[in-house]
Amino acid sequence: MQRVLVSIFLGLLAASGPQVLRAQEGGAEAAVRRAAEQKIAARRPESAGHLEVRVRRVRGAIDSTARLRLELPDRGAMTGGLTRARVRAQAPTGDWEDAGWATLRVTRYDSVLTTRSRIKQGAPVKPEDVERTWMRVSDLHGEPLRASAFRAQRKKGALVADRYLRPERVLRARDVRPPYAVDPGTDTDMYYRRGRVRFRLSCTVRETGFVEDVVRVYCPGTRKTYQARVRTAEAVTWVKTL
Known part of the structure; x- marks a missing residue:
């Protein structure tokens, strides 16, 4: 995720060319940070309140009273959540001269859902089981589950935990x-239809599946295993004999 965040940041800075500003109070580090924040606000307003830019290091003789310009190196030099920007300062002659380098880190914050208490795998996840929290998500592995997505999914039906969820865990998508429509061991009726041949077999499901998934089922009456498409929790249709 950090690579994605930094790529967005690089694109914001590079989209309209070098960023020029006059350093204000706080020195060169503050000026570099303001340049990045201004660019984010101008080019990606919806991300301005979510991205935090920190200047980790400044190298070189940077005059904090001079006009500064940030230039980015080749993106291939970027690693993790860090990137380096070349800093140029405007000389009295009007020319731009190398002043040094600045190392930047971009951190993303977002409103995410966290669990109030532990939730067992397969147990229902209801609105009262989660709460919204504003926190850093740059180091989160996987896409966080946002409140809007959670509400949209619940409108389609109930939700369950796909794994054990510990208390105060950040929920990922x-x-x-x-819930699965069928689970291993579920008794189901398999309907076979091919031309004029039609019949029904009592089978046992061998694997989990949602409606419209193809799962394996076993029929004790024929001692054969089949692939069948899940139609409901009680019925499947024949696809293939294994």
């Missing part, structure tokens, strides 16, 4: 899912 893949942590919740709709």
Whole structure:
């Protein structure tokens, strides 16, 4: 995720060419930070309140009273959440001269859902089980589950935990899912239709699946395993004999 965030940041700075500003109070580090924040606010207003830019290091004789310009190196030099920007200062002659380098880190914050208490795998996840928290998500592995996405999914039906969720855990999009229509061991009726041949077999499901998924089922009456498409929690249709 950090690579994505920094790529967005680089694009914001590079989109309209070098950033020029006069250093104000706080020295060169503050001027570099303001340049990045101004560019984010101008080019990506919706991200301005979510991205925090920190100047980790400044190298070189940077005059904090001079006009400064940031130039970015080749993106291939970027690693993790850090990137380096070349700093140029405007000389009295009007020419731009190398003044040094600044190392920047971009951190993303977002409003995410966290669990109030532990939730077992397969247990329902209801609105009262989660709460919204504003926190750093740059180091989060996977896309965070936002409140809007959670509400949209619940409108389609109930949600359950796809894995054990400990208390105060940041929910990711893949942590919740709709309940499976069938589970291993579920008894189901498999309907076979091919031309004029039609019949029904009592089978047992061998794997989990949602409606419209193709799962394996076993029929004790024929001692054969089939692939079948899930239609409901009680019925599947024949796809293939294994």
